[in-house]
Amino acid sequence: MNFSISLIVNGERRNVELDDPRVTLLDLLRERLHLTGTKKGCDRGQCGACTVLVNGRRINSCLALALSHDGAEILTIEGLAKGGELHPVQAAFIEHDGFQCGFCTPGQIMSAIGLIQEGQAGDDSERVREGMSGNLCRCSAYRGITEAVLDAQTRLAKAHRRDAA
Amino acid sequence: MKTFDYVRPATISEAIAAAAVPGSAYLAAGTNLLDLMKGGITRPDRLVDVTRLPGLDRIERLPDGGVRIGALVRNADLANDANFARSYPAVAEALLSGASAQLRNAATVGGNLLQRTRCGYFYDPASACNKRAPGSGCDARDGENRLHAVLGWSESCIATHPSDFCVPLVALDAVVEIEGRSGRREIALEDLHRLPGSTPELETRLAPGDLIAAVRLPAEAAFAGHARYLKLRERTSYAFAVVSAAAALDIEGGRIRQARMALGGVAPKPWRARAAEEVLADSAPDETAFRRAAEAALADARPSGDNAFKIELAKRIVARTLTLAAAGTPERLPALPASPFSSIPVTSIPGAHHDA
Numbered sequence: 394m395n396f397s398i399s400l401i402v403n404g405e406r407r408n409v410e411l412d413d414p415r416v417t418l419l420d421l422l423r424e425r426l427h428l429t430g431t432k433k434g435c436d437r438g439q440c441g442a443c444t445v446l447v448n449g450r451r452i453n454s455c456l457a458l459a460l461s462h463d464g465a466e467i468l469t470i471e472g473l474a475k476g477g478e479l480h481p482v483q484a485a486f487i488e489h490d491g492f493q494c495g496f497c498t499p500g501q502i503m504s505a506i507g508l509i510q511e512g513q514a515g516d517d518s519e520r521v522r523e524g525m526s527g528n529l530c531r532c533s534a535y536r537g538i539t540e541a542v543l544d545a546q547t548r549l550a551k552a553h554r555r556d557a558a
Numbered sequence: 559m560k561t562f563d564y565v566r567p568a569t570i571s572e573a574i575a576a577a578a579v580p581g582s583a584y585l586a587a588g589t590n591l592l593d594l595m596k597g598g599i600t601r602p603d604r605l606v607d608v609t610r611l612p613g614l615d616r617i618e619r620l621p622d623g624g625v626r627i628g629a630l631v632r633n634a635d636l637a638n639d640a641n642f643a644r645s646y647p648a649v650a651e652a653l654l655s656g657a658s659a660q661l662r663n664a665a666t667v668g669g670n671l672l673q674r675t676r677c678g679y680f681y682d683p684a685s686a687c688n689k690r691a692p693g694s695g696c697d698a699r700d701g702e703n704r705l706h707a708v709l710g711w712s713e714s715c716i717a718t719h720p721s722d723f724c725v726p727l728v729a730l731d732a733v734v735e736i737e738g739r740s741g742r743r744e745i746a747l748e749d750l751h752r753l754p755g756s757t758p759e760l761e762t763r764l765a766p767g768d769l770i771a772a773v774r775l776p777a778e779a780a781f782a783g784h785a786r787y788l789k790l791r792e793r794t795s796y797a798f799a800v801v802s803a804a805a806a807l808d809i810e811g812g813r814i815r816q817a818r819m820a821l822g823g824v825a826p827k828p829w830r831a832r833a834a835e836e837v838l839a840d841s842a843p844d845e846t847a848f849r850r851a852a853e854a855a856l857a858d859a860r861p862s863g864d865n866a867f868k869i870e871l872a873k874r875i876v877a878r879t880l881t882l883a884a885a886g887t888p889e890r891l892p893a894l895p896a897s898p899f900s901s902i903p904v905t906s907i908p909g910a911h912h913d914a
Contacts, residue, residue, distance in 0.1 A: 396564070414564040414605070417592070437593050438661060450634075450663045456589045457664065460564050461607050508659065513638070519893035526795035527658020 398463040402426060403472025411459065418462055419443045419454035422469060430470035430499045434529075441528030444500040444507070445469050451507025453527075470499035473506075481552070482506050485545035486538070493532030504528045505542045509549060516543060559595045563604040570611055570737050570769060577606045578739055578767030584608050586630060587664040589657075590673045598683050599690060600674075614668075614771060617642055623777030626735075629668030629770045633723065634659070636667065646775060647887045648726040648785035648804045655789045655896035656722040658796045668770040670723045671734065671750065672762065675826075676798055677717035678702065688714045689758040703863030705800060708872070709856075710825040715758030716862035717826060719751060722896070724828035726787055726804035727773065729820035735772040738765060747773070751827035758826075781806035781818060785887050788879040789822070789896040790871065799823035801872040802896070803879040807843060814838050814847070819880075821855060824872050831855035834876065843884040845877070852876040 396411045402422070409425055419436070422428045422445070431454060434442030438456040445454045446468040473480035482505050485491070492498040504525060514520035521542050522535070530538065567573040577584055581603030585591060594600035608614070614630040617639055625645065627636060633653050636642060643650035657665065679685040679697045686695035698706055698716050706716040724747065732747040750762050764770075778785075789802035802822035808815040817838035819831040834855035841847035852873035859869045878898060892900035 394563070413561065415559050415561060437596065438589060441658065441660060444660055451660050452664045453589070453660045456587075456592045456661075458564075458585065458588050458592060458605075458607075460566075461585065461588065461609055504660065507663075511634075511638075511659070517893055523795055523894055524659055527660045 396460055398460060400462065400464070401466040402428070403467070403469060409459075414458075414460055416459045417455055418445070418447070418457040418459045418467070421459040422454065422467070428469050428471050431503075432496055432499055434497070434500075439529075440497070440500075441504060442497050442500040444503040444528065446503060446507055449510065451504050468503070468506075470502060473502070480506070481548045482509070482541070482545040485541040485548070489537045489541040489544060490534065491537040491541035492530070492534050497528060497530045497532075501525070501528045501530065501538055505538075505545065508542065509546050514542075514546075516546070518543060560598070560601045562602055564607065565604065566607040566610055568610065568612075570771070573606055573608055573611060574737060574739055574767045574769055576604070577769065579604065580766070582606055582766075584769065586666040586669045587632075589661050589665045590669065594674060594681075597681055599681060608769065620774070623779065625775050627667050627773045627775070629666060629772055631667045632663060633657075633665045633667070633670060634662040637662065643891075645782055646726070646730065646778060646785070647782060647891075648787045648806055648883075649723065649730070649775075651891055651895045652722040652726050652787040652789075652802075652804060654891060655787065655802075667723075667773055670721055671747070671770060671773070672764075673721060674761075675717035676720045677706070680717060689717060689754070689761075692757070692759045699863065701863075704865045704867070705823075706862050706865055707826055708824050708859040708861055708865055708868050709821070709829055710753045710827065711862045712754045712756065712758070714756050715754035715826065717754075717758070718823055719825065719827050720798050720823075721828060722787070722789060722799060722802060722822060725802055725820045725822035726785075726806070727775070728828040728830050729804045729806060729818040730775055730778055730781070731818075733774045733776075734770055735774060736764065736768050737771045738768040742771070744774075747828070748830050754826050778806065780808040780815070783887055784809055784883045786879055786883040787896045788875055788882065788898055790875055790898055794894060794897065794899070801868055801875050803872070803875045805876075805879040805883040807838070807880070807883050809843055809884065812842060814841050814843050817851075819851065819855060819876070821872060821876070824859070824868060831876070833857060838880070843880075845881070848877040848880040848884075849873075851880060 432442040434440035443455040583602035585605040614628040637653035685697040784807040791797040806818040821829040834851040
């Protein structure tokens with residue numbers, strides 16, 4: 394049985410024919426749309442490497458059935474940079490050494506963007522660490538990750554104030 | 559993962575009819591179900607996707623001051639609803655201590671109630687497990703069982719119920735609204751989950767096709783000022799409870815008028831501690847009463863393996879939760895919700911900063 398679904402991925406409408414109902418959102422992104430920036434780590438919702446934004450909220454794409462997300466708007470790491478200019482969270486991860494091997498980084502960055510949009514952590518590093526606890530980093534770059542999130546949040550808030558003025 | 563048919567009904571009655579067919583399972587966010595299916599632990603023939611059913615995603619204030627939470631409300635949305643968190647602070651704290659932010663953004667209220675145990679032998683198809691394969695035995699009995707149940711377990715099954723959310727809910731007399739083939743009915747959350755006995759594969763009182771539509775909480779204004787959830791984990795965040803406790807106290811004039819208490823991580827279901835509540839009623843909110851309540855809460859506990867430590871640990875968590883509840887619900891939840899370490903000033907420990 395074939396299923397047809399339609400998603401908006403990084404601002405672009407994508408119509409996908411699925412010949413198998415088992416496809417997760419993660420596998421759809423990686424194997425069908427060839428957006429391999431989103432990583433498959435544990436594939437069981439324990440590591441956070443597959444984090445993407447669905448309708449503006451961060452979720453684990455490995456535990457999301459693609460069919461169930463028909464019509465959703467997805468943002469992945471590939472959709473962040475604009476015209477070669479990095480997203481402020483991407484830039485902050487580089488400046489603060491928020492990674493070593495880089496495998497968890499797309500998930501970390503998407504999770505950080507979700508966290509900042511949720512607006513619950515403020516400038517409290519403990520709340521940032523707690524809010525990022527769903528993203529494991531086996532290189533243990535946690536200190537740089539926390540600094541990057543705090544710095545990016547400050548920059549985004551300033552940019553927002555500038556835009557509002 | 560075994561393949562399956564996928565249906566997405568538009569109405570509750572269509573959903574019930576589809577799910578009543580043997581081999582069917584409801585799919586909401588799928589954060590537990592897809593994990594189980596990937597491991598071959600659950601092998602449904604047909605998934606009935608309920609995420610598009612209308613009217614199940616609302617948090618409604620009821621005329622009597624209670625609240626009705628639709629089964630499709632996401633855990634994060636409930637915990638961060640300021641009005642809800644003010645009225646039911648221990649429920650919000652429990653929600654925010656569970657899983658990760660990504661999972662809380664997806665996981666639903668109904669799904670949380672029906673999540674399966676995280677017993678490692680249940681999750682391993684090569685192990686004997688009476689819950690997964692009735693009659694096959696229980697490899698947990700002679701296995702790694704330090705985190706297993708100390709209350710309510712049986713020779714057939716020593717697994718625990720993993721939910722945080724259910725613990726304050728059961729303490730606060732939550733009611734589950736169920737839509738089924740013969741219409742709507744209600745059941746106290748305390749009665750939704752069964753004890754394992756000799757049939758651990760029967761986990762709830764739901765019949766085929768039954769759909770949880772909502773969870774209702776009665777008005778709890780009397781408790782909101784003294785309500786906490788405390789959860790001991792093997793790491794600071796993103797872990798299931800070793801033991802947890804929810805406490806809500808109605809304190810007036812230096813006396814506890816009434817108390818609500820439940821435990822998590824210690825039993826096959828969210829465990830209401832009525833004996834502790836009776837000890838606390840009409841007592842002064844002091845250490846003596848809290849210790850007596852802790853003894854009462856764990857009076858029937860016995861180890862199911864290498865887990866005798868959990869009994870003492872649970873007593874201490876009960877006393878600690880009561881102490882924190884008596885001190886008053888914090889204005890804002892601590893940075894580490896439900897963490898026993900939140901209230902300890904640990905500025906002397908490098909790298910650890912706790913602000914509550």
